[in-house]
Amino acid sequence: MATANALIARLETSVADYRVAPNNIEVEQALLGAILVNNDAYYRVSDFLEPAHFFEDLHRRIYEVASTLIKAGKVATPLTLKTFLGDQDLGGVTVSQYLARLAAEATTVINAEDYGRTIYDLAIRRSLIAIGEDMVNLAYDAPVESSPRDQIEEAERRLYELAETGRYDGGFQRFSDALTAAIDMAANAFKRDGKLSGIATGLIDLDRMMGGLQPSDLVIVAGRPGMGKTALATNIAFNIAKAYEGEKQPDGTVKTVNGGIVGFFSLEMSAEQLATRIIAEQSGVPSYKIRRGDISEEDFYKITDVAREMQSIPFYIDQTGGISIAQLAARARRLKRQRGLDVLVVDYLQLLSGSSKKGDNRVQELTEITTGLKALAKELNVPIMALSQLSRQVEQRDDKRPQLSDLRESGSIEQDADVVLFVFREEYYLKNKEPKAGTEEHFKWQAEMDQAHGRAEVIIGKQRHGPTGTVQLAFQADVTRFTNLAREDHLPERM
Numbered sequence: 001m002a003t004a005n006a007l008i009a010r011l012e013t014s015v016a017d018y019r020v021a022p023n024n025i026e027v028e029q030a031l032l033g034a035i036l037v038n039n040d041a042y043y044r045v046s047d048f049l050e051p052a053h054f055f056e057d058l059h060r061r062i063y064e065v066a067s068t069l070i071k072a073g074k075v076a077t078p079l080t081l082k083t084f085l086g087d088q089d090l091g092g093v094t095v096s097q098y099l100a101r102l103a104a105e106a107t108t109v110i111n112a113e114d115y116g117r118t119i120y121d122l123a124i125r126r127s128l129i130a131i132g133e134d135m136v137n138l139a140y141d142a143p144v145e146s147s148p149r150d151q152i153e154e155a156e157r158r159l160y161e162l163a164e165t166g167r168y169d170g171g172f173q174r175f176s177d178a179l180t181a182a183i184d185m186a187a188n189a190f191k192r193d194g195k196l197s198g199i200a201t202g203l204i205d206l207d208r209m210m211g212g213l214q215p216s217d218l219v220i221v222a223g224r225p226g227m228g229k230t231a232l233a234t235n236i237a238f239n240i241a242k243a244y245e246g247e248k249q250p251d252g253t254v255k256t257v258n259g260g261i262v263g264f265f266s267l268e269m270s271a272e273q274l275a276t277r278i279i280a281e282q283s284g285v286p287s288y289k290i291r292r293g294d295i296s297e298e299d300f301y302k303i304t305d306v307a308r309e310m311q312s313i314p315f316y317i318d319q320t321g322g323i324s325i326a327q328l329a330a331r332a333r334r335l336k337r338q339r340g341l342d343v344l345v346v347d348y349l350q351l352l353s354g355s356s357k358k359g360d361n362r363v364q365e366l367t368e369i370t371t372g373l374k375a376l377a378k379e380l381n382v383p384i385m386a387l388s389q390l391s392r393q394v395e396q397r398d399d400k401r402p403q404l405s406d407l408r409e410s411g412s413i414e415q416d417a418d419v420v421l422f423v424f425r426e427e428y429y430l431k432n433k434e435p436k437a438g439t440e441e442h443f444k445w446q447a448e449m450d451q452a453h454g455r456a457e458v459i460i461g462k463q464r465h466g467p468t469g470t471v472q473l474a475f476q477a478d479v480t481r482f483t484n485l486a487r488e489d490h491l492p493e494r495m
Contacts, residue, residue: 023056023122028054028059029059032102033103033105034112036103036106039066041112042067044113046067048120049120053122053123055119055126058085131158138151156334160330160379197212197214199240199259201213201240202236202239203235203239203471205484206458213343217419218384219384222390222420228475228480228482229347230268231475232421234277235481235483237262238281238282240259240343241314242313244313245257245258246340260314261341262342262344263332263344263345267321271317275317280479281480283302283479284302284476284479314339324352324354328346329372332376343382343383344385345384345385346386346387349373350388366413370413370415371416400424400429401422402461403461418464421459423456427454457470457471457472472485
């Protein structure tokens with residue numbers, strides 16, 4: 001007897017512990033009743049509310065049929081709906097009687113949007129519970145080929161997907177709201193260094209042409225090997241991180257007011273190689289000397305000063321090679337959530353992989369990658385600078401300056417990019433064409449070399465919100481550093 005009582009007590013406890021998923025049947029009934037009485041109520045919620053958001057299955061079907069009728073220009077009433085819902089017993093009440101009761105007990109249409117938001121929020125909470133349950137179940141009984149990291153990245157993807165869809169602020173907005181946002185952007189630009197609407201790259205002429213790096217833009221930096229794509233990207237990334245200034249907000253968050261927090265995906269070089277390159281760029285000591293230890297005491301102090309400065313700047317490197325676009329997106333989201341993120345750099349595009357299996361069309365894979373990067377830039381609201389190789393057809397032309405048609409493997413790079421920058425150094429090509437010393441051709445070549453020495457061009461081949469053209473920069477080859485070019489019109493007036 002005691003054993004039976006213990007079993008009953010245990011069963012009662014388990015029933016008490018059972019929790020019903022978050023829902024509010026009364027609110028669902030109130031919204032459906034409002035729609036049936038006045039179809040205008042539907043338009044107050046149609047922008048964000050879907051049938052799947054209802055907890056009760058019959059309510060889903062009622063909302064789905066009502067929305068189909070209203071969209072078709074017909075009237076949704078208890079009479080018109082009952083034809084499509086059939087007739088079944090709902091515990092002593094037919095569907096027709098239930099619809100009539102919903103309409104009879106309907107409240108004012110004014111509350112329709114609030115009811116819709118309540119239903120929506122409860123549906124999001126149920127989705128969160130489902131994701132959590134799936135995580136637990138998969139962790140208990142994971143397939144052999146599934147690693148914990150894969151599970152983490154899949155959970156992050158689902159959570160961010162839910163966060164992205166879990167908003168009801170879409171649709172039209174008042175033009176006055178857009179004007180306010182535009183004025184705020186101009187005010188922030190006025191306060192920021194360089195008076196730019198975007199994030200300053202530290203290269204004055206490039207900023208003048210582009211207005212800085214703009215939020216949600218995909219910026220492609222393309223060039224042939226040896227042109228200095230990585231050098232330009234690391235120069236810009238370091239300049240942004242070095243200029244970072246944050247301002248604490250009343251809610252405890254930190255808002256970036258100048259410069260930015262930088263995430264750098266180095267798919268080709270290791271973190272140590274990238275750090276050595278940046279130390280060389282900033283200290284003026286060539287990286288080959290740093291690697292060999294062929295440095296003077298003065299050089300050593302320059303290196304340590306730069307290293308000390310680098311330790312305090314918000315510059316984060318991920319050196320994992322061969323990652324997919326989905327993995328990159330998951331890690332970028334994690335960085336933004338944990339540390340903050342203002343600019344993302346990917347070095348380089350062709351080393352990323354898509355979700356398609358090996359052997360599939362590489363053009364389609366690259367299209368998936370560029371589309372994914374553009375979507376990520378919009379989702380995180382940060383500029384993404386992605387480096388890209390150019391095809392060999394550049395080498396076949398007399399004029400080696402790159403064009404949009406030289407972008408490798410896919411027109412999607414040009415299509416998805418907001419800005420396309422080409423890095424070009426005439427000196428690189430001239431160096432390999434040296435004629436015999438003492439000849440007239442050599443004198444002519446030497447004159448061209450002198451003119452091209454220490455110069456680089458960044459060609460803006462495409463820009464959605466600004467002009468195209470060429471920006472001249474200074475380039476120090478031994479330390480792979482791009483800097484502003486001192487021009488006659490930039491010099492101070494002579495006395």
